[in-house]
Amino acid sequence: MATSLTPILTTLPTTDPGAGFSVFFWDSRYKFTAAGPSTSLGYSNYVGDIGTQTFGLSGAYNGLRGAFLGVGFDVGGEFGTTKNYKTGALSAGDGSALSAREGLTNPEPNSITLRSGADLKWSVITRTPNLSTLSTPVTLHQTVSSLNDIEYKRCRVKLLNQGKLLRVEIKDSNGDYQTYLEQTLEPTATLANAVYNSVPSLPTTFNVGMAFANGKTASNCWVKNFSVYGDTVDDANATTILDTLTALTVVSPTSAG
Secondary structure, three states: OEEEEEEEEEEOOOOOOOOEEEEEEEEOOOOOOOOOOHHHOOOOOEEOHHHHHHHOOOOEEOOOOOEEEEEEEEOOOOOOOOHHHOOOEOEOOOOOEHHHHHOOOOOOOOEEEEEEOHHHOOOEEEEOOOHHHOOOOOOOEEEOOOHHHOOOOOEEEEEEOOOOEEEEEEEOOOOOEEEEEEEEOEEEOOHHHOOOOEEEOOOOOEEEEEEEEOOOOOOEEEEEEEEEEOOOOOHHHHHHHHOOOOOOOOOOOOOOO
């Protein structure tokens, strides 16, 4: 399955960027209910004052029901942390804690974080460094004074090899896709036999979704050409099709949803 999107987060010059957005896969047998706001990017569990102040609820949220995998485009850098009591990482295969190696108490702005599904408590699998520090730097967020100044970035999220490989690609200034995250996955049934890169057992049917979160700031996320392709489209064809799409859909949400 390949999901292609062309996202950009924009704010007014005097406004801080929002938290970011997520692309996620979940079991179609479950009714969709948005998960935590703010640093959870609408995907993972969350405990915090935004829920209480905004929605008049307890401030505690479970993550997305039936979730298989969540890819967080983490503008603010908190999705890949344990802030707001989000689940950290499971033990790595070598017995050490991934959370200790990765420093999950510290934010990593402008990064991509991969979180597991509901059966694994939406735990952190991995996260990238700040994408602007890589050999082909990219920035997820832009500050613009008018819509005419927006420079869209084309991204592809690919779930491959029967749910055992996740790849995130972003097109560079030369028009070539660069891989910014590639992670092997281990589908498993329970926490008892899970390792750091475990995901729940592969469901027979999938849905794909997106969620946006502002946190305590105010950002717009402009998206066009959000397209989903299943395993009936081979990789070569998908590349051709995704690069020739002309449909335009623009949304400007103000909260996770």
